Amino acid sequence: MMNVFVTGATGFLGTVLIKRLAGKGHTVYTLIRNRERAEDWLDGLPKKTQEAVRFVEGDVMKPLAGLQESQIDALKGTIDTVIHSAAYLSFDASERERVLESNFEGTKGLLDAAERLGVRQFLHVSTAYTLGMDDVGVETLYETKGREFVNAYEESKCHAEHEVLSRQDRFCVAILRPAIIVGDSETGEADSTFGLYGVMRAVELMKRHSEKDRTKAADASTIVVSDEDETHLVPVDYVADLIVGAVTESENGLIYHVTNPNPPTNGMIMKAIQKGFEFPELTWVPFEAADRLSRLEQKMNEPLAVFEPYLNRTIAFSHDNTDRLLKRMNHPPLNMDSAMLERIVRGYRKRHVNAEEV
Known part of the structure; x- marks a missing residue:
C-alpha cells in the first residue's frame, strides 16, 4: 500500500x-x-x-x-x-x-x-x-x-x-x-456544470419554457450542435480507474489519452437527452444554421458558444499507450453505448429534480 x-x-x-x-x-x-x-x-x-x-x-x-x-x-x-x-x-x-x-x-x-x-x-x-x-x-x-x-x-x-x-x-x-468527463457509467451520478451538463441545462430551460406555454413550444426547443460530429465523453469512474491504475502501471515519461475509443455522435447524445428529458419536441441544428433559431432559442443557446470548438468537430485521438496501460491493469476499454448515455442523462435529471424539491 x-x-x-x-x-x-x-x-x-x-x-x-x-x-x-x-x-x-x-x-x-x-x-x-x-x-x-x-x-x-x-x-x-x-x-x-x-x-x-x-x-x-x-x-x-x-x-x-x-x-x-x-x-x-x-x-x-x-x-x-x-x-x-x-x-x-x-x-x-x-x-x-x-x-x-x-x-x-x-x-x-x-x-x-x-x-x-x-x-x-x-x-x-x-x-x-x-x-x-x-x-x-x-x-x-x-x-x-x-x-x-x-x-x-x-x-x-x-x-x-x-x-x-x-x-x-x-x-x-x-x-x-x-476528454470531457461525465457522470458515473453505472449510476450517472455527477457534480459538474461543464460540457455536456451545460447542454443539458439549456435543454432543461427549454423544456420548462415549453411546459409553461405549449403554444410557443416550437420557439424554445432547438439546440445548436453538429449532429454527425463525435464527442469524446468519458465517465468519471473510468477516468479515476485509469489514474489509480497509473499509480502502479504507468511508465516514466509517457502520456496517456483518457479518451473514448468509440465516441458517440452528437446525434446519439442528443437522442439520449431527448429521451431522458421526455422532450420529443427537442431538435438540434448545426452551428451554421444558428441564424434560423428564434430570439428565445438564440438567448438560451448563448451559454453554449464556449463549447462550440468541442461540439463542432471530430477529433481522432491515438491511444496506444492507454491500451497498454489498460492491458496491464486488466481493465476493459471504454464501451459507451446508448444505454450508458441514457443513464448519464438520468443521473443529471435525478440530481436536479432532487435539488429543486429540497
Whole structure:
C-alpha cells in the first residue's frame, strides 16, 4: 500500500479518485485550503474513505503548493506518489492570467514541493485538448510556440505538461489527458456544470419554457450542435480507474489519452437527452444554421458558444499507450453505448429534480 498526495480531491473527479484510492488500501493525503469545508466534504464520504484521508493545509496558487517548511520536514520520505488533479477551469478570456497562474505556475510549485518531499512518482491530470485546433491528437507533447489554442485553459495545461516531463530525470512522471468527463457509467451520478451538463441545462430551460406555454413550444426547443460530429465523453469512474491504475502501471515519461475509443455522435447524445428529458419536441441544428433559431432559442443557446470548438468537430485521438496501460491493469476499454448515455442523462435529471424539491 502507498501514501498518495492528491490535489483537487474535493472536486468532481477528485472525490471519485479518493474513493478509488481508499478502496485499494492507499492512505491519501489531500491538499486543502479550508479545513471546515474539507471536513464537510469528508463527512459525506464512506467510512472507509474517511479513515484513509489525511488533510494537508496548503494552496497550489502559492510557491511549494503553500507547504510550510515544518510540513515538508514532517512529510519528507513519507509520500510515494503525487496526483495533481487540481485545475482552474475557465474559458473566460478575462481570466487568462489567473488560469495560467493556477494551472502552469501552480504545477511548477507542486513539482518543486514533490522534489523536496522525495517522492517516487508524479502523475499529472491534464486535458485531451492541449492539441488546440488540431483534429488529430497524439500521445506526445505538443509544441507551445505557434500553436493556436481554443482558450487559455488549454494553453495553460500544455505549458504544464512540458514542465512535468522536464522533471522525469528526478522522479517517474506520467501525464493523463481526460476528454470531457461525465457522470458515473453505472449510476450517472455527477457534480459538474461543464460540457455536456451545460447542454443539458439549456435543454432543461427549454423544456420548462415549453411546459409553461405549449403554444410557443416550437420557439424554445432547438439546440445548436453538429449532429454527425463525435464527442469524446468519458465517465468519471473510468477516468479515476485509469489514474489509480497509473499509480502502479504507468511508465516514466509517457502520456496517456483518457479518451473514448468509440465516441458517440452528437446525434446519439442528443437522442439520449431527448429521451431522458421526455422532450420529443427537442431538435438540434448545426452551428451554421444558428441564424434560423428564434430570439428565445438564440438567448438560451448563448451559454453554449464556449463549447462550440468541442461540439463542432471530430477529433481522432491515438491511444496506444492507454491500451497498454489498460492491458496491464486488466481493465476493459471504454464501451459507451446508448444505454450508458441514457443513464448519464438520468443521473443529471435525478440530481436536479432532487435539488429543486429540497
